[in-house]
Amino acid sequence: MLELIIAGLTMGSIYALLALAINIIYSTTGIINFAHGELVMLGGMFGIVLVVNSGLPIIAGMFIACGMVAMIAITLYYSTIRPFGDNLTSSLGWLMATLGAGIIFRNVAMLIWGTQPRPFPPLGSEELINVLGVRILPHEIWTLVITFLIAIFFTVVLDKTMLGSAIKATASNRNATRLMGISVERMVLACFTMSGAVAAVAGFLISPIVFAGPEMTATIGLKGFGAAIIGGLGSSRGAFAGGIMLGVLEALSMTMVTPGYKDAIAFLIMILAITIKPEGIFGVAYEKKV
């Protein structure tokens, strides 16, 4: 049982990482970036080039990949979301555009790196360590810790800083925000930059577990969206809690059903959570209040 809980926490951290980055985009634009899973994948593939092929230390490679994926995220904004203007909720064009961009990213990755998954070095030692009688990789602890730190970072930025207030203002009313002298464009770009950087970190953390390849986020990308919705879109605490909850419940359910039904169980949990609390665990109250 303890093994499953720890595995659930690791998977939950991965879902939470995806959900956190999805949330930060939602915070300013009110949309969901459906190409986010592919940005995570690009983070992993850049990791292969920088760490595995070029021999850079993992941390150095991670910082460079953060910059690269952030640039791609900004390009994604200008090419798929900006053209639809301020009133994004009245158009579904961005939905198709981000979905399409995700497919393009995946196909380009296949062209460059092929389709076969590749091993990726974990953070810390490759030797298993014993924690409470359970053998785990140090990388799994790092994944949980880094996800927790990123969740705290986003919570502090959004709740305790001027930047956070400006982001919330942008989410609430763009015209009023402009009248207050805040550059809406800069706020959106800041969020896409942060989202891209977190996607790269997620790519580095996920790759040792799932192996790096163009299809690596095909299923977990969807679960990341689910985690964001369960936790409450727009809330960093919610994204973290939603991800962890989904990961642990999914793992525990495996004691009752065969792993072949794992995805069905995960999506059932999502549907139940949304039915019981449609606004998510932590809701999105600030968007309406600012």
Place this chain on the structure above:
Amino acid sequence: MRRNSIISVLLVIMLLMTAVVGCGGDQAGDNSGQQAPVKEEFVIGSVGCMSGGGASLGKNMRIGVEFAVEEINKNGGINGMPVRAVFRDDEADPTKSLSLVRELVEKEGIDAFIGPTNTTCAIAIQPYLTEKKIIHLIGGCTGTDLINPSKYPYSFRTHINDRDQALFLVKEAIEKGYQRIAVAHDTSALGMGVQKDMAAVLSENGMKAAVFATYNANDVDMLPVAQKLKESNPDHILLFTLMPDGARILKALEKLDFLPPTVPITGYAATALPAFRDLAGSACKGVWSLAPVNTTYSETDPGLPEVVELAKRVEEAYPGDQGKDLNFFTICAYYDCVQLIRTGVEKANSLNADDIKAALESLDDYKGAQANYQFSSTDHEGLDAECLVTVDANQLKHGMYLRIED
């Protein structure tokens, strides 16, 4: 009179034009003709994944083909024609695979085709090769449906298909005396079909599987699968999985401290591939795989002299690889593809695809590097599971794997 002369001249001109057009067709390499065209060289086209994560598959294919071509040319070619191999990289992309095969057929005028290295790519190119009547030898793809003489009459295979490997796994485990056999496989149509076949074999022997631990292909967290396997208290675990899934299951079993020698684990032939060992890392230590008997050695049997000789030549050409990229039985599978084409053409004494097909179908107990081949008009699978043996792919000698003997 004058009018009749004009008509006669016109008829002669038309007759000559028809003859010229007819000859042109043969020169272009139309394999549907009855007469073998005189050619300066025999061209073999080969497409496979030669870059990215699956590059080692294409590399092994290329080495096998090149070694055979070099050997054939040294011995005077095929019916006096020197052989030239043309390679293309499809990056495991079916669309790319098809366009490259078209290019090889239409621009290079290939006489036979070997490859590709991925089943999805093979599915994409087979209808085209069949339409163009190109002799097609498959050396690495294991998809069971690829070999169907009524649908793809020019496709032959030198590797054991998925289903036969699965049945061999369970039969071998029963024969070795294991009583509680657990199987891990995915929920794809192939995986579920194999479960049914394996359950039938077990039932015939009055047994039941300790567990069929299923999962969705490409599932990320395999710990629940590993736990199901461990909880069933098996005395042998069989892995019938895609390479990344198998690697993840082994890593999860490593966490549960449930790997060999605690419990023997055997995977199908793909688990012997360097790409699999790369993914599974330390977790694949002691895990057994399957390989064709001729490409193996044992403590008492160094292997067939001619195959050992080939293994040594490959080792000399690629010193220091030590199983990092090269997989000897894959090299042999493609080496045999070329040798079978040579044998078919020489036996048919023709370049006509139907004649070569008939010659190949008449081969009985052809001695190949991997094993002995046998084809018929209703069966284009050159090998059956009887040529397989269990090996430890971590113990190499000249690239050959150590055979596990009782």
